[in-house]
Amino acid sequence: MHRTRFFDHVILLIGVFIMVAPVVVAFMTSTHEAADIHRNGLSLTWGGHFAETYEAVLTREGGFTGKVTGFNMMLNSMILGLGFAVGKIVLSMLAAYAIVYFRFPLATFFFWVIFTTLLLPLEVRILPSYEVMNALKLTNTYTGLIVPLLASATGTFYFRQFFKSVPDELLEAARIDGAGPFKFFIDVLVPLSRTMMAAIFIIMFVYGWNQYLWPTLMTTDEGFFTLVRGIKQILLVWVGSNIPDYNEAFALAILAMLPPVMIVVIFQRWFIKGLTESDK
């Protein structure tokens, strides 16, 4: 058994400090008034304006149209993150199911075609994707926000590897038990993939939540703005004759960080299980 030594702890503590310190600074600063921040810069002390600032950020209607609240944006982010993660899982599981369990012409070829899309992330194909969405009149819709990001070679590949490790006898037993392709998928493969799904869900949710470029392009209607985008918006909007609302920007940043952290904390156990062991 490995004995934890003092030095190990020091290294870990330094790591934690480096990771957490900026977040703490952001949080502390967000509790000060904008004017204080403007005058004194970042702060490590408690400013005492926590409740007002956060309430304002979440509920005050802002933006050009004066209709967007922080809560709205959070909801949009949530829809994007969830839709993105769930959609990716469903799509990649079905694709992997087809590739692993069905003999169709050029199966391997199609697998590699899917695989090469790893070389074409959204940033590379952003103009054509926008053009397609625009032609379909899907700008400023949730569909337009989510669908172009759904195709996932990574997810397909994960599930393909997992399905390949499921013993063939399970399929054969299910066939003798009278389960057709659909029943086998729903009754056997999906429950077996639970931990895998949780792991992919975390990764994809965080990825979807943090999307910035695509939502910026796709949404011009403020009603569809996401949190990540909203942070910028606050600084832009209030940069008038007044001091920018630094405190609100910081508060929004903290809020934007919260859901992904919660998801990771809640699903952590599943996440590790999904990536390290298989439930067979």
Added chain:
Amino acid sequence: MAAIDITEVSKIYYGGVEAVKSVSIDIADGEFIVLVGPSGCGKSTLLRMVAGLETISKGSVTIGARLINDVDPAERDIAMVFQNYALYPHMTVYDNFAYGLRNRKTPKAEIDARVAEAARMLEIEPYLDRKPRALSGGQRQRVAMGRAIVRKPAAFLFDEPLSNLDAKLRVSMRGEIKRLQKRLGTTSLYVTHDQLEAMTLADRLVVLNGGMIEQIGRPLEVYHAPASTFVASFIGSPAMNLVKGVLEGGRLHIGTHAIDLGYPTPAEGPVTVGLRAEDLRPAAFGEQALAFRVDYVEELGAQRLVHGTVDQPLTASLPPEAPLADQLAIAIPTNRLHFFSAENGKRLYRPTPADGSTNAVTGVATVAAPAGRHAVNLEPIA
């Protein structure tokens, strides 16, 4: 419950590899048939064709009176027990039992009744709520059998169900499978590479080699009259000794030894001679014997296996109290000798039943065989 007819069934894979070559087996209702052979002999492929997991390239399979060549596995009225059990890992034992029945829209009350009955029969009632992960190997094996039993199928198909168990458990599960099959009277097809399992379980054995049937017969028939050198070396432990010999005018020559058979020889010229290790015994004083040079001895407790040479390598299974020396004189009843063609390894049947003559071995110690001294043996069933 039903008879199964396998008629000239072949399996030809893409690329022309023929895994099973025109195999025909008639299985009576309620019979326990064991397919046995070395790995790659096509026994599993044959089973999987009956199960519907592989397509039948040629020939026909009927269960009951129904031709099932193109019938879906679920509709064939069979149940299969897999080597790795193939239990659904995320379902409880109860759900594992019930899954197939639910897919068939069996009423809930009947599912309950059948599961309870099977669980009682297999003594796994306390585990119905557990997941397979929480069960031991033997218990998983029982669950796998239970899943087959609840279906009340026309036939059970077993694909090496015991090979994942440890030796001790294998013996007890073997007995249990046999008992259960007798009790249920369900036609069974069982695949194994273990000749002991085959001998103990089977009503009839089917020995397969290279996709073809070498012999079909009751275990003792196959043991006492193997149809070929392949069967001879495969069935029985230790394997039957096969040595080269020459038949000439009523005598068998092995190296420098000549044995007077006392019955008409089945052929003339070079043959392969089969001698079961357990038929060899120390020659009595004054009896004619083969000179056996001992190399090494394996002690098994009930008997000892003596490895050595009589011109050619030979293994003898001797009683543990038999004296050991570098050189032993061993004898065999001549009616216990098996003769196989030197060319194709097929059994050479004796033209007329032997009269049970004494061992007449000449060459080493030429002493007159005492009259009436011969082992009382089962005559090989030709």
